Structures are given as structure tokens and as C-alpha cells.
Amino acid sequence: MKITSIHIKQLREEKGITLRTMAKQLGVSASFLSQVERGKSSPSLSTLKNIANALSTTISNLIGENQMIENNPVVRENERKELTEVSQGVSMFLLTSKDANKQMEPLLFKLDEHASSGNMGYKHFGQEFVLVLKGSIEITLNDTRYVLKKGDSIYFNSNIAHSFKNLGKEKAEAVWVVTPPTF
Amino acid sequence: MKITSIHIKQLREEKGITLRTMAKQLGVSASFLSQVERGKSSPSLSTLKNIANALSTTISNLIGENQMIENNPVVRENERKELTEVSQGVSMFLLTSKDANKQMEPLLFKLDEHASSGNMGYKHFGQEFVLVLKGSIEITLNDTRYVLKKGDSIYFNSNIAHSFKNLGKEKAEAVWVVTPPTF
DNA sequence: CGCGCTTGTCAAGTATTAATTAACAAATTG
DNA sequence: CAATTTGTTAATTAATACTTGACAAGCGCG
Numbered sequence: 001m002k003i004t005s006i007h008i009k010q011l012r013e014e015k016g017i018t019l020r021t022m023a024k025q026l027g028v029s030a031s032f033l034s035q036v037e038r039g040k041s042s043p044s045l046s047t048l049k050n051i052a053n054a055l056s057t058t059i060s061n062l063i064g065e066n067q068m069i070e071n072n073p074v075v076r077e078n079e080r081k082e083l084t085e086v087s088q089g090v091s092m093f094l095l096t097s098k099d100a101n102k103q104m105e106p107l108l109f110k111l112d113e114h115a116s117s118g119n120m121g122y123k124h125f126g127q128e129f130v131l132v133l134k135g136s137i138e139i140t141l142n143d144t145r146y147v148l149k150k151g152d153s154i155y156f157n158s159n160i161a162h163s164f165k166n167l168g169k170e171k172a173e174a175v176w177v178v179t180p181p182t183f
Numbered sequence: 184m185k186i187t188s189i190h191i192k193q194l195r196e197e198k199g200i201t202l203r204t205m206a207k208q209l210g211v212s213a214s215f216l217s218q219v220e221r222g223k224s225s226p227s228l229s230t231l232k233n234i235a236n237a238l239s240t241t242i243s244n245l246i247g248e249n250q251m252i253e254n255n256p257v258v259r260e261n262e263r264k265e266l267t268e269v270s271q272g273v274s275m276f277l278l279t280s281k282d283a284n285k286q287m288e289p290l291l292f293k294l295d296e297h298a299s300s301g302n303m304g305y306k307h308f309g310q311e312f313v314l315v316l317k318g319s320i321e322i323t324l325n326d327t328r329y330v331l332k333k334g335d336s337i338y339f340n341s342n343i344a345h346s347f348k349n350l351g352k353e354k355a356e357a358v359w360v361v362t363p364p365t366f
Numbered sequence: 367c368g369c370g371c372t373t374g375t376c377a378a379g380t381a382t383t384a385a386t387t388a389a390c391a392a393a394t395t396g
Numbered sequence: 397c398a399a400t401t402t403g404t405t406a407a408t409t410a411a412t413a414c415t416t417g418a419c420a421a422g423c424g425c426g
Contacts, residue, residue: 007308018372018373018374019373019374019375020372020373020374028413028414028415029414029415029416030374030375031374031375031376031414031415031416031417032413032414032415034374034375034376035375035376035413035414036413037374038375040375040376041412041413041414042227042228042229042412042413043228043413043414044225044227044382044383044384044412044413044414045225045226045228045231045246046225047413047414048228057363058243058248058363059242059243059246059248060241060242060243060248060363061308061309061363063228063242064308065241065242065243066308066309066310066362066363067308067340067342068310068340073324073329073337073338073339074329074331074335074336074337075335075336075337075338076334076335077332077333077334077335095312095314095336095338096312096336096338097338099338102310102338103286103287103309103310103362104286104287104310104312104360104362106312106314106336106338106360108314124240125190125240125244125247125249125250126244126249126286127249127251127285127286127287129278129279129287129289129360131278131289131291131358133316141256146256146257148257149260150260151259151260151261152257152258152259152260153257153258153278153279153289154256154257154258155256155258155278155279155280155282155285155289156256157250157251159250175314175358177287177289177312177360179249179286179287179362180240180241180243180244180249201401201402201403202402202403202404203401203402203403211384211385211386212385212386212387213403213404214385214386214387214388214403214404214405215384215385215386217403217404217405218384218385218404218405219384220403221404223405224383224384224385225383225384226384226385227383227384227385227411227412227413230384230385
């Protein structure tokens with residue numbers, strides 16, 4: 001497989017930086033940077049990282065890893081697909097239609113009273129974001145417990161042990177965004 | 184700058200794949216894959232992409248671009264920081280505390296009646312996700328208009344022209360997640 | 367105009383390193 | 397304990413990342 005879309009040029013020009021000055025900053029020749037920009041040569045990971053830094057962006061961004069094919073963007077409330085195989089009293093709904101190259105996976109969680117995650121020890125690398133919409137949810141990260149009420153949010157690496165539980169007597173609801181998508 | 188943490192080995196072993204079989208699948212020697220796994224050699228972008236595919240993950244993931252330093256993960260509803268320099272009648276609140284290497288930037292939008300984005304023609308590469316919590320918001324992507332009501336969500340590339348407007352007579356509210364972070 | 371300076375690009379090299387080969391010990395297997 | 401399979405190492409090769417130097421096109425400025 002070939003890496004094609006490295007849109008360095010566009011980002012560089014947006015910043016008003018010239019090829020030569022940027023090349024000097026990176027410690028490579030201007031000529032080489034030009035080749036890279038036009039796909040004539042492929043940079044090493046190391047220099048690609050330098051390029052990303054110079055443009056204050058990420059490698060992921062440069063190689064277009066986050067460009068998806070535009071599909072049906074909207075998911076209506078009544079069209080949400082529910083995920084199966086979740087814990088008792090836990091409902092998960094997809095907030096996007098199936099699409100390749102999505103960077104994040106937004107979900108809606110609905111927790112019955114006292115429902116919990118069990119041991120969904122997802123241990124992939126990535127990040128998670130949760131915003132509580134209704135009720136209150138207890139989230140445990142590495143033995144540290146956080147009680148989130150309506151309006152509270154949390155952000156953490158998903159490679160650490162994490163679990164959740166609905167403490168209250170009412171149903172709880174939360175937006176849950178995971179990266180990268182696993183469903 | 185050197186790329187250090189390429190945790191291929193862990194992912195491979197989790198999948199129960201052996202070095203040699205994976206190497207054969209990639210079209211490289213087992214020896215070389217071993218060197219890469221232990222940081223003795225750095226793969227080309229092309230083979231790194233192959234490795235990512237074989238492990239059904241992303242390059243971004245392999246190079247640990249999405250690992251952040253654990254900080255204060257929680258943002259309470261009353262602690263949200265408001266962004267300045269937004270359009271008239273538009274309020275934006277950060278839903279995370281400042282932290283490096285975040286992959287996504289979750290925001291809460293509050294739109295007064297008839298408030299609109301103006302021409303916030305953000306044209307960076309990345310993706311956006313919006314879930315409407317209150318009221319209804321019209322989002323325009325490349326001249327296509329979508330009216331989202333409470334509970335509806337949308338997901339799109341942020342390098343296309345996009346704008347939003349509160350159509351209704353009441354205030355509107357939405358969760359807005361942007362990748363990569365720009366604030 | 368015409369000089370100087372800067373822009374990005376090209377072709378032909380060099381130097382670095384990505385990747386291979388073959389052999390190795392340690393762990394399984396049967 | 398043979399016999400295969402595991403991951404690792406050293407030495408060599410093949411590939412390509414990167415440089416050098418020259419080029420035309422553009423742009424300001426007297």
C-alpha cells in the first residue's frame with residue numbers, strides 16, 4: 001500500500017511559510033521538502049514528525065488518516081442503531097452511520113438504575129470523552145472514582161482500567177465518544 | 184525527534200498472531216518486524232501503514248500520537264471555560280481541561296434565537312461531530328442543509344465549507360466535538 | 367526595462383538505513 | 397528427546413531518504 005495524500009503544501013502555504021525557511025527549520029534541504037510535498041519522495045517517520053511539529057499538527061493529520069468518504073452524515077434520534085452484547089441494564093446507541101476512516105465513535109449510553117459496566121476492560125489505545133446528560137454516573141479510572149452529575153464531563157486515555165456505574169435511583173444518560181472507533 | 188513508542192508487539196500478541204505469520208502477511212521478513220517492534224529499526228511509512236492495517240488500527244495509534252499525559256480529567260458544569268471571539272449570540276464552552284496530545288476537542292454550544300456562525304470557515308483537516316441537546320439547529324455542508332432537532336446528530340469532514348444557524352424561537356444547545364483540537 | 371533576489375522544481379549523485387539472509391538459543395510440542 | 401516453532405542477533409544487500417547544484421519563473425525596485 002502506498003501513502004499518497006500528504007498535504008503538507010497546503011498547510012505550509014496557509015501559514016505563509018516558504019519552502020526554504022521551513023526546510024532550514026527542519027534541518028533538511030528545500031529540494032527534499034519539495035519532493036515530499038509532491039509525493040516524489042516519502043519522508044522517514046522521524047522527519048515526518050518534525051514536519052508535523054513545524055506545522056503544529058499531527059502525523060495522522062498529514063497523511064490524511066482522518067479523511068473519510070462523505071456518506072450520509074445525519075443520524076436522527078429515532079434512527080439510532082443499538083449495539084448488542086452490552087451489560088445488563090446498559091443500552092448503547094451509535095450516533096453515526098457506518099463509515100470508514102472515522103476518527104471517533106460517538107455513542108449514547110443509557111443506564112438503568114444501578115446498572116454498571118461490569119468488567120468491560122477495553123484496553124485499546126485511544127481516548128474517551130463522556131458528558132453526562134441525565135442522572136449521575138460514577139466513573140472509575142485506575143481506582144480513582146469520579147462522580148459525574150448532569151453537565152459534568154470527563155476525558156481520559158482508554159488504555160487504563162476504567163469502568164462505570166449508575167449510582168442514582170433514576171436512569172442516567174451520557175454522550176460517550178471513543179477514539180479510535182471500535183464498532 | 185525520534186519516534187519511540189511503537190507498541191506493535193502488544194497489539195500483535197493480543198491478537199494471538201505470531202511474528203512470522205504477520206511478517207508473511209505484510210510481505211516483510213520476520214526478523215525485520217522484530218527489529219521494528221523493539222525499536223531497533225524504523226519502518227517506512229508504507230510498511231507502517233501495512234502494519235496498522237494488519238492490526239486493524241491506525242498509524243496514529245501505533246506511534247502513540249494519541250497518548251496524553253493524564254491530568255485533571257473532569258470538568259464540572261460550573262467550571263467550564265468559555266471561549267471568546269465567537270459570533271454574536273453564540274457561546275462556546277470547553278468540556279476538557281487544557282492538556283497536550285488530546286485527539287479531540289469537545290465543546291458545548293449555546294445558540295441564542297436566530298444566532299448563526301457567520302463565516303467561521305474553519306477549513307482545517309479533521310472531523311466534527313454534533314449532537315443537538317436542545318432546540319433545533321440548521322447545519323449547512325457544501326450548500327446542503329440539514330435541520331437537526333433535539334437528539335439528532337451529524338458527522339462530517341471539517342475541510343468542507345460548513346456553517347450553522349439557530350432556526351427556532353428558543354435557545355439551542357449542542358455538543359460539538361472537533362478533531363484535531365484547535366483551541 | 368534589466369538587475370538582483372526569491373520562489374519552487376529537476377536531475378544526478380551520495381549516504382543512510384530499511385530490509386534480507388542465515389544462523390542462533392529458548393521455548394513448545396508430541 | 398528429536399523436531400518444530402518461537403523471537404532474537406549479526407552481517408550483507410538493496411532500496412531510498414536526502415543532498416548538491418543548477419534551472420526557469422516570478423516579483424519588486426531603481
